[in-house]
Amino acid sequence: MGEGARGAEAVALAVTLDVLASRVVGVAGGVLGVAAVATGGADGTASPLAPHDVANSAITAAHVREKFLRVDGSRRTPPYNPSLMARVPSRDSSIPERLGSELRAERPLESCVRAEPPLESAARAQQPLESRVRAEQPQPLEALDPWARERIERAVAPYRASMSAADLDWMRAQLALAMEDDPEVSATVRAARGASAEASGTVRRGDGGER
Amino acid sequence: MSHLRQAVAPVTTGPELAQRLDEAMHILDRVARRLARRYARIVCFDELRSLGRVELLPIVTAWDPARAPFHAWMKKKLEWAIIDGVRRETHGRAAGARAMALVAAELVAGDSHGPEACAEDVDAAARLDRLLASRAAALAVGLLAGAGTGEGTTDAVSPEEQATMRQAAARVRAAVAELPERQRALVEGFYWHGEPLDVVGRRLGISKSWASRLHAQAIDRLRRVLPEVAG
Numbered sequence: 001m002g003e004g005a006r007g008a009e010a011v012a013l014a015v016t017l018d019v020l021a022s023r024v025v026g027v028a029g030g031v032l033g034v035a036a037v038a039t040g041g042a043d044g045t046a047s048p049l050a051p052h053d054v055a056n057s058a059i060t061a062a063h064v065r066e067k068f069l070r071v072d073g074s075r076r077t078p079p080y081n082p083s084l085m086a087r088v089p090s091r092d093s094s095i096p097e098r099l100g101s102e103l104r105a106e107r108p109l110e111s112c113v114r115a116e117p118p119l120e121s122a123a124r125a126q127q128p129l130e131s132r133v134r135a136e137q138p139q140p141l142e143a144l145d146p147w148a149r150e151r152i153e154r155a156v157a158p159y160r161a162s163m164s165a166a167d168l169d170w171m172r173a174q175l176a177l178a179m180e181d182d183p184e185v186s187a188t189v190r191a192a193r194g195a196s197a198e199a200s201g202t203v204r205r206g207d208g209g210e211r
Numbered sequence: 212m213s214h215l216r217q218a219v220a221p222v223t224t225g226p227e228l229a230q231r232l233d234e235a236m237h238i239l240d241r242v243a244r245r246l247a248r249r250y251a252r253i254v255c256f257d258e259l260r261s262l263g264r265v266e267l268l269p270i271v272t273a274w275d276p277a278r279a280p281f282h283a284w285m286k287k288k289l290e291w292a293i294i295d296g297v298r299r300e301t302h303g304r305a306a307g308a309r310a311m312a313l314v315a316a317e318l319v320a321g322d323s324h325g326p327e328a329c330a331e332d333v334d335a336a337a338r339l340d341r342l343l344a345s346r347a348a349a350l351a352v353g354l355l356a357g358a359g360t361g362e363g364t365t366d367a368v369s370p371e372e373q374a375t376m377r378q379a380a381a382r383v384r385a386a387v388a389e390l391p392e393r394q395r396a397l398v399e400g401f402y403w404h405g406e407p408l409d410v411v412g413r414r415l416g417i418s419k420s421w422a423s424r425l426h427a428q429a430i431d432r433l434r435r436v437l438p439e440v441a442g
Binding site: 151158162164167170175179182184191192194 | 338344
């Protein structure tokens with residue numbers, strides 16, 4: 001083996017050690033995670049563990065099945081997943097506690113914000129700000145009828161002087177979502193719509209009402 | 212990390228627990244999916260589900276059939292767990308103000324079933340207006356509280372708008388200072404010091420659900436005062 005080959009080997013070894021050092025927490029979590037999966041099946045092999053360990057393992061095993069097994073049953077490589085590792089059961093409760101806090105800190109929530117494809121974001125940067133803000137609003141606001149929009153405008157009106165246009169639009173979108181999928185608000189919307197339809201569109205018979 | 216300490220408490224075991232956990236996972240998915248629409252561009256679905264999953268076992272084992280049906284219990288408790296987690300994780304970060312506003316709106320939404328609300332809103336349209344107004348107030352207070360602490364939103368705003376929001380935030384602080392003592396302490400702790408609602412409640416010697424009610428009352432008072440101070 002020549003000098004060059006030995007040098008390349010040394011570099012490769014250094015890089016490997018570096019990666020291993022940076023991932024030491026992840027490796028520890030992985031080992032414990034495998035233990036969790038192994039004991040978390042439905043076959044009752046977890047008898048040496050305490051009941052809470054069994055329950056924790058059941059959750060983790062279900063998560064692993066859901067995440068890492070394809071429909072056809074073949075496996076795929078588990079990615080580095082802090083939220084999964086934070087669920088590791090152990091007799092020493094401080095281990096998952098420490099792992100959880102360390103691993104969760106490595107992945108800020110902002111990393112979850114979906115990145116736009118470069119071409120799309122470049123094209124959007126050419127648009128005026130107002131139209132960009134409008135395009136980012138959730139769909140429900142666009143789908144609303146004048147009756148609902150009027151009510152939302154009335155709720156937002158007191159804050160027009162103290163909020164940015166973007167925040168006002170965001171508030172409108174949130175209220176529109178509430179009207180659509182919040183159980184209490186959507187039920188009240190249906191009741192109010194029924195009352196207004198009765199008042200404005202019902203044709204009663206008798207006393208000249210029948211033609 | 213109190214959830215992990217709770218998780219090591221003795222629990223019942225066997226197929227009943229496994230069945231409950233399975234059912235709870237489905238409820239968690241639905242709750243996280245609903246909240247993910249609210250928190251679009253702030254927190255993603257997977258992260259919301261993770262926040263709920265961490266609390267899943269303690270919530271399942273704490274269920275008391277005498278107090279509520281399982282589904283309603285899980286839904287409510289998981290919503291609490293997730294919005295607490297969002298508040299904890301986003302405090303002081305970019306988009307923290309909007310996350311704060313959504314947490315406030317969810318809290319107000321969860322506490323709008325009081326007898327006062329029923330008596331006041333006989334007419335459905337009036338009730339709808341009141342519900343929307345209180346949610347808008349919660350969103351506004353959350354956003355302005357964030358603006359006052361330097362937390363931002365995800366959208367760019369002009370310098371003029373930033374100045375206006377800072378002024379409005381200062382006026383909101385003044386309005387909060389006028390609230391009754393416990394409401395003031397709760398709003399300050401929750402919005403400006405980033406404390407979870409149960410922690411503030413404990414400090415004030417009240418339960419979390421009572422703290423939630425107090426929060427709704429504070430928002431209702433601010434709703435009446437905000438238009439005056441904002442103008």
